[in-house]
Amino acid sequence: MKTPILLLLAALAATAQTTPVAPTAVANASISGVVRDKATGTPLKDYVVSTYVNALWSDAGITMNSATKQLTSTTDEHGQYRLTDLPAGPYHVMAQTPQGGGRSSMTRVVTLAGQDVEGIDFKFVQMGTINGKVLDENKEPVPNMFVTLVSKEYYLGSIGYYLKSSGRTNDQGEYKIAGIEAGHPFYLMTDFLRQNLPPHAETPLNPQMRRRIPMRTWYLSSPDREGAASLTLRPGEIREGVNIEVKKSPSYCMAGIAATPNGPAALRVSIEALTPSSGVSGSGGTFMATTGTTTAPDGEFRFCDLFPGSYRVTVTERNQSPDATYAITVVTISDKDLTDLKFPTSPRVSLNTEVILDGTQPTIPITVKPRLGLVPLLRTQNPGEKLNLQPDIPGTMPMTGLLLDDYGVRASINSPGLYVKDVTYAGRSVRFEPFHLGSAGMGSGLQMTIGQDGGTIAANVADKDGNPIADTLVVIMPANTPNEGALAAQIISGQTDQRGQYRSRTLAPGKYFVVATEDSYDMTPESIGKLWQSHARYQEVDLNPKAAAQVTLQPTNIR
Numbered sequence: 001m002k003t004p005i006l007l008l009l010a011a012l013a014a015t016a017q018t019t020p021v022a023p024t025a026v027a028n029a030s031i032s033g034v035v036r037d038k039a040t041g042t043p044l045k046d047y048v049v050s051t052y053v054n055a056l057w058s059d060a061g062i063t064m065n066s067a068t069k070q071l072t073s074t075t076d077e078h079g080q081y082r083l084t085d086l087p088a089g090p091y092h093v094m095a096q097t098p099q100g101g102g103r104s105s106m107t108r109v110v111t112l113a114g115q116d117v118e119g120i121d122f123k124f125v126q127m128g129t130i131n132g133k134v135l136d137e138n139k140e141p142v143p144n145m146f147v148t149l150v151s152k153e154y155y156l157g158s159i160g161y162y163l164k165s166s167g168r169t170n171d172q173g174e175y176k177i178a179g180i181e182a183g184h185p186f187y188l189m190t191d192f193l194r195q196n197l198p199p200h201a202e203t204p205l206n207p208q209m210r211r212r213i214p215m216r217t218w219y220l221s222s223p224d225r226e227g228a229a230s231l232t233l234r235p236g237e238i239r240e241g242v243n244i245e246v247k248k249s250p251s252y253c254m255a256g257i258a259a260t261p262n263g264p265a266a267l268r269v270s271i272e273a274l275t276p277s278s279g280v281s282g283s284g285g286t287f288m289a290t291t292g293t294t295t296a297p298d299g300e301f302r303f304c305d306l307f308p309g310s311y312r313v314t315v316t317e318r319n320q321s322p323d324a325t326y327a328i329t330v331v332t333i334s335d336k337d338l339t340d341l342k343f344p345t346s347p348r349v350s351l352n353t354e355v356i357l358d359g360t361q362p363t364i365p366i367t368v369k370p371r372l373g374l375v376p377l378l379r380t381q382n383p384g385e386k387l388n389l390q391p392d393i394p395g396t397m398p399m400t401g402l403l404l405d406d407y408g409v410r411a412s413i414n415s416p417g418l419y420v421k422d423v424t425y426a427g428r429s430v431r432f433e434p435f436h437l438g439s440a441g442m443g444s445g446l447q448m449t450i451g452q453d454g455g456t457i458a459a460n461v462a463d464k465d466g467n468p469i470a471d472t473l474v475v476i477m478p479a480n481t482p483n484e485g486a487l488a489a490q491i492i493s494g495q496t497d498q499r500g501q502y503r504s505r506t507l508a509p510g511k512y513f514v515v516a517t518e519d520s521y522d523m524t525p526e527s528i529g530k531l532w533q534s535h536a537r538y539q540e541v542d543l544n545p546k547a548a549a550q551v552t553l554q555p556t557n558i559r
Contacts, residue, residue: 027114028084028085028086028087028088028114029086029088029112029113029114029115029116029117030082030083030084030085030086030116030117031051031082031083031086031091031093031110031112031116031117031120032080032081032082032083032116032117032118032119032120033049033080033081033118033119033120033121033122034075034078034079034080034081034121034122035047035049035075035079035081035095035121035122035124036079036121036122036123036124037123037124037126038123038124038125038126038235039125039126039235039236042079043075043077043078043079043080044075044079044124045075045076045077045079046074046075046098047074047075047079047081047095047096047097047098047122047124048072048073048074048075048095048096048098049072049073049074049075049081049083049093049094049095049096049122050070050071050072050073050083050093050094050096051070051071051083051086051091051092051093051094052064052068052069052070052071052091052092053068053069053071053086053087054067054068054069054087055068056414057090057091057092058414058504058505061412062092063414071083071084071085071086081095086112087112088112088113088114089111089112090109090110090111090112090497091109091110091111091112092107092108092109093107093108093109093110093120094106094107095107095108095122095124097124097127103179104124104127104179104181106122106123106124107495108120108122108470108471108495109471109494109495109496109497109502110497110498111497111498111499111501117498119498120498125182125183125235126182126235126236127178127179127180127181127182127235127236128180128181128182128233128234128235128236128237128238128239129176129177129178129179129180129237129238129239130149130176130177130180130188130231130233130239130242131174131175131176131238131239131240131241131242132147132174132175132240132241132242132243132244133169133172133173133174133175133243133244134147134169134173134175134190134243134244134246135173135243135244135245135246136214136245136246136248137245137246137247137248139245140173141169141171141172141173141174142169142173142192142214142246143169143170143171143172143173144168144169144192145168145169145173145175145190145191145192145214145246146166146167146168146190146191146192146193146288147166147167147168147169147175147177147188147189147190147244148163148164148165148166148188148189148190148191148288149163149164149165149166149177149180149186149187149188150162150163150164150186150187150188150189150225150276151164151184151186151187151281151283151524152185152187152230152524152525153281153282153283153522153523153524153525154282154484154485154488154489154523154524154525154528155280155281155282155488155523156408156432156433156434156489157432157433157485157486157488157489158485159485159525160276160281161187161225161275161276162276162279162281162283162285162286163276163277163278163279163285163286163288164186164286165177165179165180165286166286166288180233181233182233182234182235182236182237183232183233183234183235184232184522184524185230185231185232185524185526186230186231186232187218187219187225187228187229187230187231188218188219188228188231188242188244189216189217189218189219189225189228189276190214190216190217190218190219190244190246191216191273192213192214192305193288193289193291194291195289195290195291195292196291196292196293197291197292197293197303198293199293199294199295199296199300199301199302200296200300200301200302201253201302201303201304201305203251203253203302203304203305207250207251207252207336207337210250210251210304211251212248212249212250212251213248213249213250213251213305213306213307214246214247214248215246215247215248215249215307215308216273216307216309217244217245217246217247218244219231219242219244220243220244220245221244221245221246221247223247223249225275249307249308250335251304251305251306251307252304252306252307252308252333252336252337252338253302253303253304253306253337253338254271254302254303254306254311254331254333254337254338254339254341255300255301255302255303255337255338255339255340255341256300256301256338256339256340256341256342256343257298257299257300257301257341257342257343258295258299258301258315258327258343258344258345259299259342259343259344259345260317260325260344260345261325261344261345261346261347263299264297264298264299264300265295265297265299265317266294266295266296266297266299266318267294267295267299267315267316267317267318267345268292268293268294268295268315268316268317268318269292269293269294269295269301269313269314269315269343270290270291270292270313270314271290271291271292271303271306271311271312271313271314272288272290272291272311272312272314273307273309273310273311274309274310274311274312274330275310277312277378278290278378278379279377279378279379280375280376280377280408281523282488282523283522283523287379287380290314291303292314294318306333307333308333308334308335309332309333310330310331310332310333311330311331311332311333312328312329312330312378313327313328313329313330313331313343314326314327314328314379315327315328315329315343315345316345316382317345320382320383320384321383321384322348322383322384322401323347323348323384323401324348324383324384325345325346325347325348326345326346326348326382326403327343327344327345327346328403328404328405329343346404348384348385348400348401348402348403349402349403349404349437349438350398350399350400350401350402351374351398351399351400351402351437351445351446352396352398352443352445352446353372353389353391353396353397353398353399353445353446353447353448354391354394354395354396354445354446354447354448355370355372355391355392355393355394355395355396355447355448355449355450356394356447356448356449356450357393357394357449357450357452358421358449358450358451358452359451359452359453361394362452366393366415366418368393368413368414368415368418369390369391369392369393369413370390370391370393370411370412370413370418370420370448370450371388371389371390371410371411371412371413372388372389372390372391372409372410372411372423372446372448373387373388373389373409373410373411374387374388374399374402374407374408374409374410375387375407375408375409375410376403376405376406376407377405377406377407377408377434378405378406379405382401382403384400384401385399385400385401385402385403386398386399386400386401386402387399387402391448393450399446402437403437404436404437404438405436405437406434406435406436406437407434407435407436407437408434408435409423409430409431409435409446411423411431411448413450413506414505415506416506417452417453417454417506417546418450418451418452418454418506419450419451419454419505419506419507419508420448420449420450420451421449421450421451421508422448422449423446423447423448423449424446424447424449425440425444425445425446425447426440426441426444426445428440430446432486432489432490433489451508453509453545453546454506454507454508454509454545454546455506455507455509455543455544455545455546455547455548455549456503456504456505456506456507456543456547456548456549457476457503457504457507457512457514457541457543457549457551458501458502458503458504458548458549458550458551459474459496459501459502459503459514459516459551459552459553460500460501460550460551460552460553461474461496461500461501461502461516461552461553461554461555462500462552462553462554463554463555464554467500468496468498468499468500468501469496469500469516469518469555470496470497470498470499470500471495471496472495472496472500472502472516472517472518472555473493473494473495473516473517473518473519473520473521474493474494474495474496474502474514474515474516474553475491475492475493475514475515475516475517475521475531475538475558476491476492476493476504476507476512476513476514477490477491477492477512477513477514477531477535477538478490478510478511478512479510479511479512479513479540480510480511483532484525484528484529484532487528487531487532487535488523488528491531492504492505492507493521496516507543508543509543509544509545509547510542510543511540511541511542511543512540512541512543513535513536513538513539513540513541514538514539514540514541514551514553515535515538515539515553515556515558516553516554516555516556517555517556517557517558518555519557519558519559521558530558530559531558534558538556539551539553
């Protein structure tokens with residue numbers, strides 16, 4: 001009679017031992033630190049430090065949802081900040097300079113596991129300032145000239161010149177540009193710009209009777225960028241006496257008629273000199289107000305005071321409705337006026353997009369959606385343009401209200417194993433190249449291919465004694481890039497967290513070169529050139545399909 005009772009007790013004891021215990025909830029925690037001047041160590045007040053909760057991070061950016069919210073903290077007089085009530089997980093913490101002047105930011109990567117993390121500090125390199133005058137050929141000051149900072153850098157596989165920031169001369173010809181990144185080579189360019197023009201300039205028809213006009217001039221005194229001198233500032237430097245002597249040229253005019261498909265009308269006509277001009281770049285982009293006018297009802301216009309060069313002319317309907325017609329044309333002035341120009345506007349177009357899955361369709365449907373977007377390269381988004389989509393995989397979706405213009409592609413997906421394998425337009429890869437909508441004929445579509453055999457590269461960065469190194473840059477370079485431009489477009493980078501660890505987003509299988517460094521890089525040809533020349537001495541990693549490659553690195557110099 002005793003034996004069954006003992007067996008029952010033993011069975012109950014065994015059951016108790018194997019019953020899973022509910023995990024203890026991980027408490028929310030905080031991130032704190034100090035923002036300082038890198039050169040002097042002085043605490044910096046009123047810097048804004050922020051992060052997002054309920055978001056998915058990767059080195060490609062951030063994926064938000066309806067529960068995502070931003071947390072911010074402003075540094076006090078001791079440069080201290082504190083972000084609180086953060087659930088466990090990885091975070092990208094950004095510190096940004098106060099409003100006013102040039103804005104700069106820094107990012108640190110932090111992983112929380114239920115305990116407060118202190119000492120996440122930021123050391124800012126103070127930005128510089130340039131002061132000077134714009135003078136004419138007689139050394140007299142020239143007022144109302146725009147002086148613009150220009151950066152030479154890679155974007156979408158090619159080297160270009162991009163506007164960054166600008167100042168305007170006063171009555172004494174004086175200008176000032178603040179918030180200039182130290183250590184970066186820049187060029188200065190000056191233009192005479194007017195935002196509003198009369199529809200019909202009263203400039204004399206005889207070119208010999210016109211006054212000479214200031215033309216686009218590059219520092220020191222070059223009519224073209226090939227003869228320009230670059231400027232590189234030290235941290236916090238105020239460079240005085242950066243004077244530009246403008247050249248003058250004969251004044252030319254362009255005249256014509258703007259019309260809708262229904263005939264001439266009162267339309268907005270704007271004009272902007274090219275190379276460089278407003279537009280996006282690898283570091284963001286700058287857009288300047290363009291010169292223009294609204295024509296009379298007969299659509300006629302006449303612009304004058306133009307110097308030789310190429311200009312982008314844009315014609316739009318004044319109502320700017322989603323179905324408003326438009327025209328975008330490039331014209332070139334050499335040594336004579338342009339007359340009898342015709343600018344007929346055209347309806348907007350649609351672009352069919354298709355997302356396909358490379359390989360066998362999985363038995364469990366994919367619910368995550370990729371992001372696919374177009375970026376106008378030389379202007380801001382036009383009212384009515386539908387440029388961003390999140391299609392199903394597989395799936396189709398149209399982009400509507402588009403202009404026959406130059407675009408770049410932004411494509412991403414944030415999910416284990418999945419990555420953007422390619423994006424093509426009419427069969428040509430445009431993943432890392434610009435394309436002109438309409439160049440392949442109407443009806444050509446955009447196709448996004450999603451790979452599902454991707455892997456990741458995880459790096460542990462430590463010193464020679466094995467101590468982890470936080471806030472170290474990890475750079476990943478595909479080994480099959482054919483040149484510097486391709487490298488600039490395809491480079492992947494991120495930072496180690498406070499444990500010295502970094503994990504890439506999902507990457508295509510293949511060979512990569514990986515390096516950890518406490519240096520930085522940018523999109524200038526000088527910086528990309530150094531990476532390209534030295535990439536073969538970095539650690540080589542073969543990433544197999546669906547693999548998680550591990551690599552241990554010590555920081556090295558890339559400059």
